[in-house]
Amino acid sequence: MEPNQVKSFTERFLKAYDCRIIEQTPDYLQTQLSVKTDKDLVHRPFYWMYVEKMGIKPQPVTLTFAFEPDKAPPKIRSELLSFGSPRFSQILKSAQKNGRFVRLYENDSGRLRRRDESKPYTPWLGVNYKLSYICDQKKDEIIQLGIHLRTGDLLQGFFDRIRNREWSSKLPTHRHIIPALISVPEAVGEMEYFLQGIIEQQDLSWARSAEERMKQELARLDAYYPEEWRMSDELHSEKRQRIRETIRQYHPKVEVEVINAGLFYLDEDVSFHLTPKKHPIS
Amino acid sequence: MKSVPIRMDRRWLNTFQNHMETDSGWSTWERFQLALEAAESQIIPDFDTLQCLRSLQGFEPLxxxxxxxxxxxxxxxxxxxxxxxxxxxxxxxxxxxxxxxxxxxxxxxxxxxxxxxxxxxxxxxxxxxxxxxxxxxxxxxxxxxxxxxxxxxxxxxxxxxxxxxxxxxxxxxxxxxxxxxxxxxxxxxxxxxxxxxxxxxxxxxxxxxxxxxxxxxxxxxxxxxxxxxxxxxxxxxxxxxxxxxxxxxxxxxxxxxxxRNKRSDGHISFTERKVQTIPITLSPPERELYEGITRFIRDQYRQGMGLKNLLSLITLQKEVCSSRDAAFLTLFKLFQKGEQGKEELSPEVHHLVDLLRRVKQQSKVEKAIQLIQSIDEKVILFTEYRATQDLLLRSLTAKKIPAVPYRGGFQRNKKDWMMELFRNRAQVMVATEAGGEGVNLQFCHHIINYDLPWNPMRVEQRIGRVHRLGQTKDVTIYNFATADTIEDHILWLLHEKIDMFRTVIGDLETILEQLELKEGVEQNLKRIMLESGDDEEIRHRLTGLGDHIRRAREEVETENHRRDVLLDGTQSS
CATH class of the missing domain: 3.40.50.10810 (Tandem AAA-ATPase domain)
Known part of the structure; x- marks a missing residue:
């Protein structure tokens, strides 16, 4: 993230988590954190224990952030927020911890509506997955999936398609939900099956070469240690340990984590015009 | 290989269903977006890029x-x-x-x-x-x-x-x-x-x-x-x-x-070190004080004073080369000690205090101020003594030259603060300690050795704070040497004899270990100063020590060379 991205992310974060902005200039920003944010960003568990036990009115801290090294405010003690700075890492962590699960209804655009008629919503489950390809090295990929909870249609890039729509946390009046036909666990099963397909159809040369390296290392260990019957107990366990270490170091695997997930109720008539992708494996 | 093992995380599903059943605990649209964006910013797109570079603050690796x-x-x-x-x-x-x-x-x-x-x-x-x-x-x-x-x-x-x-x-x-x-x-x-x-x-x-x-x-x-x-x-x-x-x-x-990276690799460049000796001539009262102290020590030595005490007397001689103020403190302690045992202060010590009182102006301080004014850039000045440090700070302030102190006893915070001040506001830092390896003074390229430590490691540490990787300009080292004093001898040994300032002595620690001296270099020097009858003998014995160090250095270099040949295939030249 560039300084201006760090800045706009921070501003949105503070706003979304009810922190009070005291002063805001193009170069710096002063804020009094909300209680929730204070607990995430400022490490002072004893203070919170004390406040809660004694029933005292909490005093969240006030922080001043600058975003570029040469633009710190004069006279005020500020901290530089940049990608990689400890505080910004905490902000990113807090954002991920607190934005995991939603249930949202698409905002009523008001079009095609008569007063006495209730309009239906279609239920979708959206999940943002992080795939990590791991051996002695690692890389990640984010895959956004969405599944229609009535038809089972599966969409990649689901989140990007709904990103620009308006959402509300409450079911608007004169609206109703068409019940799902597929349960959430079933839908998740479908998604996982789909992901497995993606992974297996990928170029797996990274995993093959990691496996190859692992074999070489293991062969070298075999050549280094004497034959089984000549080894003392200590040497035996040493060799076993070396083998374990080697496997831990090289063994290729894929770890799939969920970043966040939500139930999204979409306007039926403005549902996706694009044809959903078919299952790659059938 | 047909496939890789996959681990699916499903721990989230329970929580999710819980939210559904209780119809509570949901996050908001904005927070949901922030969470995904946060995750996206931390994604590692490739196996072999260096991601850490973009998250480093305030320093750039070479x-x-x-x-x-x-x-x-x-x-x-x-x-x-x-x-x-x-x-x-x-x-x-x-x-x-x-x-x-x-x-x-x-x-x-x-x-x-x-x-x-x-x-x-x-x-x-x-x-x-x-x-x-x-x-x-x-x-x-x-x-x-x-x-x-x-x-x-x-x-x-x-x-x-x-x-x-x-x-x-x-x-x-x-x-x-x-x-x-x-x-x-x-x-x-x-x-x-x-x-x-x-x-x-x-x-x-x-x-x-x-x-x-x-x-x-x-x-x-x-x-x-x-x-x-x-x-x-x-x-x-x-x-x-x-x-x-x-x-x-x-x-x-x-x-x-x-x-194995080496200094001689073309791409790693160190700037030059320039060395200047700044000779100082003592004024007659200063000379008298110096001679007085020298005589006092020789007398004590002849009278068979304990060796340990004598070695600390040599310190007095070192101090008087630094400043009157530094010597005063030690003399004051001697004075106190004398009083405990005897009714009256010994006439010798009394005489020294008298001589000390007569010194009104200090040639070295004047020279330092002159030099700093003529450099007109950032300067770090090192001294061994607190009293000298105070004196210099006072004198610089009197001349309206902004200066900050730095010493070992400071708290971490204060040290960092002084560094900041030196970088941003002051022209001079007067330091009694070189600070740890992490201390980085590359923005400065003038070092004054107001007095010299007798321990070569400490000399190298001083220079190393400024002349190090990443220094882009040549560094000038000014060594103060008071004519016809022990300081002169020490500088001769370090500069002329073993060329300690101009060249980077690769691994000084190994060289000093190689010497296999029973005591450190510092103790050896003190002993030489104490035991020698005259300047000629001092010079003679220093030559011996210098040669010893040079040989050790050659040995270490041969060893390094052999290692290079083995490890890097460098051909002998």
């Missing part, structure tokens, strides 16, 4: 350090010996590697084993340069509760720590000064061998010193079997204790696990 980190992460798969020559930033390289693994989530816990004198320095460097929250090991419980620990190897290898450490799996182990692991029969070697680690970095400037088997032991610790079984190694590669055979093959094997 090209050879970045290249080294890349090779270790890529080609060497996280197990390597970092064998750069002294001063090229092995710590930085290790920090880059640790940071990269942490960002990628491949290292969650790491153990950094260093000599106990370096524990705090390592911790600070990791914290400040890399924002790695490493902690210095202090208590036994920390083994279980801290993920990133810097500990002394001597502590860690002893129980109760030992069993704790051995019971854990470390994602990364870093061992600094790893030449202490050259003998496989030692506790150190066996301890590191037993440690459970995924990645490992061994740092040493001298991977082989006396015996090729040292190299074998080091490599075996890292990658058992890389150089074959021990007997095979001996037959294949060892012709004599220090004499290898099949060198090209051995080098090839070693280079797969070892990286």
């Amino acid at each position: 090209p050879h350090q970045i290249k080294t980190a890349r090779r270790v992460l890529g080609d060497m798969r996280g197990r390597a010996i970092l064998a750069d020559e002294v001063g090229l930033g092995k710590t930085i390289e290790a920090g880059l590697i640790l940071k990269e693994y942490m960002i990628r989530g491949l290292v969650k816990n790491a153990l950094i084993l260093v000599p106990s004198s370096l524990v705090l320095q390592w911790t600070r460097e990791l914290n400040q340069k890399f924002q790695i929250p490493a902690v210095a090991h202090k208590k036994e419980w920390m083994w279980d509760h801290c993920d990133l620990l810097v500990a002394s190897i001597d502590t860690a290898k002893r129980n109760p720590h030992r069993s704790k450490v051995l019971s854990k799996h470390y994602d990364l182990l870093i061992v600094d000064e790893a030449h202490k692991l050259k003998n496989r029969r030692t506790k150190n070697w066996q301890f590191i061998n037993e440690l459970q680690k995924k990645y490992a970095l061994l740092l040493t400037a001298t991977p082989v010193q006396n015996d090729l088997h040292e190299l074998y032991n080091l490599v075996t610790l890292l990658k058992p079997g890389q150089l074959g079984q021990q007997t095979a190694f001996s037959t294949n590669y060892v012709a004599g204790k220090r004499k290898p055979k099949n060198e090209a093959q051995l080098r090839k094997e070693v280079q797969q696990v070892m990286i």
